[in-house]
Amino acid sequence: MTFYSYNYLKGGQTNWGIVRIAIIALLAVAFLIFLIKYFRNKWDLKYRDLTIILATLLLLAAAIQYSDLTNMHTASVQSGQLTVIIEKSAKKLGVQPESIAINDTSRNTDMLIKTPEGYYQLIFNGSGSEFLLSKVNLYEPDITVVGE
Template sequence: MTFYSYDYLKGGQVNWAIIKIVLVSVLALAFLVFIIKYSRNKWDLKYRDLSIILGTLLLLAAAIQYSDYTNLRTASVQSGQLSVVIEKSAKKLDISPHSIAINDTSRNNDMLIKTPKGYYSLVFNSSGSEFLLVKVDLYQPDITVIQ
């Protein structure tokens, strides 16, 4: 069973987003360079062909970037909700939120948290605004914590 630490949920996957933005920026710059070279040398068709190829790659990369951005925004909202759940759980159990790990990255009713005091199940009310912590004993747990 995989658990995700509080720090992992707060950090998100920002590094990949930065790399993708840099890639799109490099493609856009190369596209502009080839467009300028083609406009200066109308008879040299290799710059036109390279501009078309890079323009197509730029559109594809921008579409992928937009899709990833919407997915990242959704994941950020969900991990923010889980961060609040972890902080409230830590306060109820009187421990540090950094010592808690949760077994899912999106909120549902079958969630477990791992604390130094043991494992707890989270039972949410119908509106999802409050939850109940129920101590559970796991039978032969095979736990991996992602930091």
């Protein structure tokens, strides 16, 4: 079972794709260069074809980057919700949030937290605004904590 530490959730799970942004920038520069060459040499069709190919690649790369950006935003919001849950759990248990790990990166109904005192199950109310901590004993736990 994999648990994720408070610091891991606070710092974010994904790396920002600087390489992808650099590729998009290079494609945009190449597109502009071939577009200018095409307008200067209207009878040379190779520049038109290269401009169309680069425009297609640029749009594809931008769409992929936008999709990844929205996924990263969703993951960031979910991590923010989990850090609030960890902070509330730490306050209820009287421990530091940094000593708590949670078993999922998105909020669901079967969540466990790992504390120095043991393992607890989070039982949410109907609206999901509050939760109950119930101590549990795991049978032969194979625990990995990400972010420690």
